[in-house]
Amino acid sequence: MDLSIRNLVKRFDRLTALDNVTLDVAHGSFVCFLGPSGCGKTTLLRVIAGLEDANEGTIQLGGEDLTAVPTRARNFGVVFQSYSLFPNMSAARNVGYGLECRRWDKAKIGARVDEMLDLVHLADHRTKLPAQMSGGQQQRIALARALAPDPSLLLLDEPLSALDAKVREDLRVEIRSLQQRLNLTTIMVTHDQEEALAMADVIVVMNKGAIEQIGSPRALYADPKTAFVADFIGRMNILRLDESDRGNPSFGGVALKVANIENAANDARALGVRPEMISLSDAEAGGENTLPATVSGITYLGNITRIEAVSDAQPDTPITVELHGASAVPKPGERLGLVIPAEALRVLA
Numbered sequence: 001m002d003l004s005i006r007n008l009v010k011r012f013d014r015l016t017a018l019d020n021v022t023l024d025v026a027h028g029s030f031v032c033f034l035g036p037s038g039c040g041k042t043t044l045l046r047v048i049a050g051l052e053d054a055n056e057g058t059i060q061l062g063g064e065d066l067t068a069v070p071t072r073a074r075n076f077g078v079v080f081q082s083y084s085l086f087p088n089m090s091a092a093r094n095v096g097y098g099l100e101c102r103r104w105d106k107a108k109i110g111a112r113v114d115e116m117l118d119l120v121h122l123a124d125h126r127t128k129l130p131a132q133m134s135g136g137q138q139q140r141i142a143l144a145r146a147l148a149p150d151p152s153l154l155l156l157d158e159p160l161s162a163l164d165a166k167v168r169e170d171l172r173v174e175i176r177s178l179q180q181r182l183n184l185t186t187i188m189v190t191h192d193q194e195e196a197l198a199m200a201d202v203i204v205v206m207n208k209g210a211i212e213q214i215g216s217p218r219a220l221y222a223d224p225k226t227a228f229v230a231d232f233i234g235r236m237n238i239l240r241l242d243e244s245d246r247g248n249p250s251f252g253g254v255a256l257k258v259a260n261i262e263n264a265a266n267d268a269r270a271l272g273v274r275p276e277m278i279s280l281s282d283a284e285a286g287g288e289n290t291l292p293a294t295v296s297g298i299t300y301l302g303n304i305t306r307i308e309a310v311s312d313a314q315p316d317t318p319i320t321v322e323l324h325g326a327s328a329v330p331k332p333g334e335r336l337g338l339v340i341p342a343e344a345l346r347v348l349a
């Protein structure tokens with residue numbers, strides 16, 4: 001069932017936490033709400049869960065209006081950052097607790113708990129208390145508990161943030177494959193762009209209570225519409241355009257050819273280019289879309305070498321270039337040209 005959110009507004013006193021949010025979530029998709037602290041992503045998730053009431057707007061699931069449906073009756077699975085398991089109950093009882101509340105019969109509960117513990121690979125831990133399990137195991141129990149009642153929607157609020165890096169990466173893969181196997185519509189809140197890129201079908205980038213851009217990870221990385229999105233997802237060099245010439249972009253007096261510029265607004269103030277799209281040339285050679293610059297720093301990162309270069313045009317913001325593999329690496333202080341293909345330039349609002 002598709003989820004349809006229309007014109008949601010949520011205010012806390014004078015603060016507008018959600019400012020006219022409209023969004024469609026397709027059945028079976030994995031959607032991430034991504035944005036900096038305070039942008040409203042948790043509030044949006046809580047309104048969907050029914051844990052907060054919106055001031056304005058509607059939420060429908062499969063055409064049914066949820067506004068008057070209380071949290072419990074929505075049958076959504078929710079997992080929070082802090083595992084919030086009952087400390088005095090075994091793993092198995094934690095998983096079955098929601099089913100007891102829903103008055104499932106005992107035999108059915110037992111079978112379902114076994115199935116869920118198998119699903120999260122913790123059948124051997126059924127008698128353990130939460131304190132006897134690792135963080136990753138507790139979070140998998142929390143996931144099993146959320147999945148046990150066969151929810152129509154799974155809501156995850158920063159479920160991986162409290163875990164260390166290796167466990168986090170394993171659980172990313174596990175949650176994503178579970179979600180796909182169950183074909184369960186899932187929304188996850190995160191401030192971690194890498195997590196969102198790795199897991200989501202669709203990323204909703206939020207900023208100050210509003211949606212900044214919606215798209216697949218690839219679309220958002222390849223074609224961000226604003227400097228905010230470009231900067232939040234991956235690294236992006238921002239070139240501030242010369243004041244005088246926005247229809248025909250130029251940067252520090254160098255005319256820049258931009259593919260598809262006719263599709264973009266004439267009042268573009270900045271262009272963006274990803275570090276891996278820039279190549280290096282001899283500074284003396286000049287050439288189209290080539291910015292003269294001086295190398296200011298080099299960082300060797302194994303598979304890539306990151307080069308900071310100060311362009312003559314914008315000396316206050318170094319431009320980052322990433323070279324892959326065994327490319328020839330320049331030295332600090334060296335003069336060179338930064339070659340930016342017209343197809344790699346993005347017009348940013």
Ligand SMILES: Nc1ncnc2c1ncn2[C@@H]1O[C@H](COP(=O)(O)OP(=O)(O)OP(=O)(O)O)[C@@H](O)[C@H]1O
Nearest residue numbers: 012015017035036037038039040041042043044191
């Ligand atoms: N119960 C509340 N009472 C008052 N203000 C609140 C309440 N809950 C959230 N806010 C405010 O609403 C705004 C959005 O908060 P929200 O928790 O949704 O942000 P977030 O993007 O999830 O941030 P974080 O990643 O830090 O959790 C913030 O300015 C926050 O202070």
